[in-house]
Amino acid sequence: MGDGVTDPARPARGADPSVIMPAGVLLDLLGVCAVVLDDRGRIVLWSPQAEDVFGYSAEEALGQYAASLLVSDKDHDLVNGLFAQVMATGTPWAGAFPVVRRDGTRRLVEFRNMRLEDDEGAVYALGMAADQSQLKELEAALALSDQLVSQSPVGLALLDHDLRYVLVNPALERINGRPASDHIGRHPRDLLTSLDVDEIESTLRRVLETGVPVMDRHVVGRTAAAPDEDHAWSVSYYRLEGANGQILGVANSVVDITERHRAAAEAERGRRRLALLAEASTRIGTTLEVEKTAQELADVLVPGLADIAAVDILDAALELRRGEEGEGPRRFRALGFASAYPNQVAAAADRIGSLAAYRAERLITRCATTGRPIMVTHTGPADLAHIARNPEAAQLLAEAGVHSYLAVPLIAHNQVLGVVDLVRARNPVAFDEDDLLLAGELAARTAIAVDNARWHQSVRTAAETLQRSLLPGPLPPLHGLDVACRYQPAQSSSQVGGDWYDVLPLDGGRTALVVGDVMGHGIDAAAAMGRLRTATQAYADLALHPAEILHRLDRTAFDLETHIATCVYAVYDPYRHVCRIANAGHMPPVLIPRGGPPRLVPLPSGAPLGVGGVHYSTTEIALGPGDRLVLYTDGLVETRGDPIDDRLEQLLRLLSEPQGSLDEVCTRLLEGLSGPGVADDVALLIAEVPVTDGTRDAA
Incomplete structure (x- = not known):
């Protein structure tokens, strides 16, 4: 220093710093x-x-x-x-x-x-x-300090400027599982090999250099005191300075908070389980489709409970048969799969939609046979061989790091419907009893949804089968008229049943065109539709006017008591090129004149069939060569969220586009208006008066 005074905290100039040290206090x-x-x-x-x-x-x-x-x-x-x-x-x-x-x-x-x-x-x-x-x-203070350090339940240590231990109390000896003699003169990285020592020593150096303490940092890991069990500690680091300001080193305190950490982790785990159950209640069973329900379960389970989930349904359950007896193979259909991240397990899983016989020794088969869950906490090669469908798939599971497995049966009304199996690979925690309990709860809820869906799908299949059996087969030969028809069932299993169309050749070369819709769904609606269609065919043979046909159909529907229907009945005369139409509460037909824009045919709406005592009227329109007439049910244009006028306008826009064949127009309308997930079934009929050589010349 310039005034000749020597800084007591620094060695004199020229002095050996290894001999002359800063003064103590x-x-x-x-x-x-x-x-x-x-x-x-x-x-x-x-x-x-x-x-x-x-x-x-x-x-x-x-x-x-x-x-x-x-x-x-x-x-x-x-x-x-x-x-x-x-x-x-x-x-x-x-x-x-x-x-x-x-x-x-x-x-x-x-x-x-x-x-x-x-x-x-x-x-x-x-x-x-x-x-x-x-x-x-001072003696009392020193004695007290010594007792505080030696008897403190908090682990205490002092490290020098090089981060070597110079003092360790008994509590820290117990925490680290090593005596003080193993600490003195050594660095943390020499002792705490199972912890993130790079982060620990980096923090110690930062505290030593800046003097800014680090308080209550949570560290989770293992020490020699419990090498096979994770513990949690609250660690604080602070710099020690002497009375004259010299830096003595850096101290750290360690408090074991394992129980608190475990309690907090368990509380968080419980919260996540409740959240998962709440999520499952809103996401599983949103439709009456077995395939959709199975996939919803897989999606909910990943990643909240497992890294990979697969849902397989027994073929016998899908066919509404009791399961096979005995311990042999079972036929499963893979219907759900979800993975938290891309991995080899997807290649090892059974392809979605595939039907296969799973061998008896597979754990999924054993789970379905016994109706009891199977949990393999830590999987080995032998376990993977019984989880996978073949040795190649078992190898893929091993390469993906699968280390824990859980299979839970889907049981409803004491019948095993299928199995959900779960694996963990990236998640290092093995499945435990709590996971088994949660998976069982989710499987039980899903099984009820699957059971409801399979019965509804059975009803849907029966209704659709009845519906299709009551619809016309191949169209008969017609005079002077080309016709294309489509029937599209609703996607929901409870919506099938009431729509129909018919094309009836009449005397004199005329053709009757019929589209109707029985209100209601299911087998009863399909049966009522069949009766009305049969009655329509019978009345058509009487050569009555369309309004009279509807009047008689109204009485027939009235006798059905619980069903009413809408219907449009048209008769085309190829010699006069006119079409006579009557409407019973149905959607208006669309006329597409040759070379002109499509328009809705203005008809008296009339009342639906089955109301009783209603007067219907007949409207006559021209239908010449090249003209088209479109008849349809409300399922084509009605939706819950859109005004009917907007949907009819959309129908006209689609029909204004360049026209293709009748079948192409049918496809365009179904794809453009109803599409996947349609809420109601659709009957669609398009008739066109062909252009002959003579009419082409006249035009």
Whole structure:
């Protein structure tokens, strides 16, 4: 430093730093003072600390006899005798002695006395003194500090500037599973091999350099105290500094919070389980389709419970048959699969929609046979061989890191419908009893949805089969008219049943075109439709006007009591090129004139069939060569969210596009208006008057 004063915290210039170290603080804490007496007992040196101990300044003490200044009269002889002993024999003396301070108070002071001799032979007495009360306090503080460190349940350690341990208390010995002797002089990375020591030492260095403490950092891992079990600790790091500001090192405290961590983890796990159950209640069983329900279950299970999930339904359950008896193979249809990330398991899984006989030793087969869940906490090669469909698939499971497996049966009304199997690969935690309980709850809920869906699909199949059996077969030969027809069942199993179309050749080359819709769905609606269609065919043979046909159909529908229907009945005369139409509450037909824009045919709407006592009227329109007439049921244009006028306008736009064949137009309308997921069935009929050579020339 420029003023010649040496920084006490730094070695002198040119000094060996390995020998000269920064001063400590112990003497400052002790409050030691120095007093030197000549051979007659007079004070010749008085340190600044002496004023704190005895109360006299140097000016007041120097030159005074120590015995007269510092002790009472009755102790003079004792003090002089001790002084003479030290001076005569050179034997040091140590002990506590009462002194009288300048303010008259008496205080017990501990002395260390020894003889000194200078180079001229003069003899002196050096007295090192410290206030006994301060010493007692310091001894108590040191003892207390030692007990606090050694008996603290908190792990404590002190590391030097190089991050080597210099102090470790018993609590940290127990936490790390190593004695203090294994710590001293070593780095954390030498001992804490199962923890993220790079992060630990990086944090220690940052705290040592900046002085900014790091508090309550949570660390999870393993130490030698419990090498097979994860523990959690709250760790704090802080820099230690001496009284004069020198850096002593960095300390850390470690508190075992394993139980709290586990309780918090379990609470979080419970919260996630409740959330998963709540999610399942809204996502599983949204439709009455077995395939969709199976996939919904797989999607809910991943990644909340498993890395990969597959759902297989027994073929017997899909066919509404009781399962096969015995311990042999089972025929499954793979209907659901989900994976949290791309991996080899997808290639090992059975292809969605595939039907296969699973061998008896596969765990999924065993689960379906016994109706009991199977959990393999830690899978080995033999387990993977029983999980996969073949050795190649087992190898893919091993390469994907599958280490834990769980299979849970889908049971409804005491019948096993299928199995959901789960695996964990990237998730390092093995399945446990809580996972089994949650998977069982989700499987039970899904099984009810699957059971409902398979019965509804059975009803749907029966209704659709009846519906199709009641619809016309191949169209008969017609005179002067081309016709294309389509029937599209609703996607929902409960919506099939009431729509129909018919094309009936009549006398005189005429053709009756019929499209109707029985209100209601299911087998009853299909049966009612069949009766109305049969009645329509019978009345058509009577050569009645369309309005009269509808009047008689109204009475027939009225007799059905629980069913009403809408219907449009048209008769085309190829010789007059006219079409006579009557409407019973049905959607208006669309006329597409040759070379002109499509338009809705304005017809009196009439009342639906089955109301009873309703008057219907017949409207006659021209239908010449090249003209087209489109009849359809409301399922083509009605939706829940769109106004009917907008949907009819969309129908006209589609029919305004360049026309193809009748079949192409049918396809365009079904794809453009109803599409996948249609809520109602659709009957569609398009008739066209062909253009002959003669009419082409006339045009």
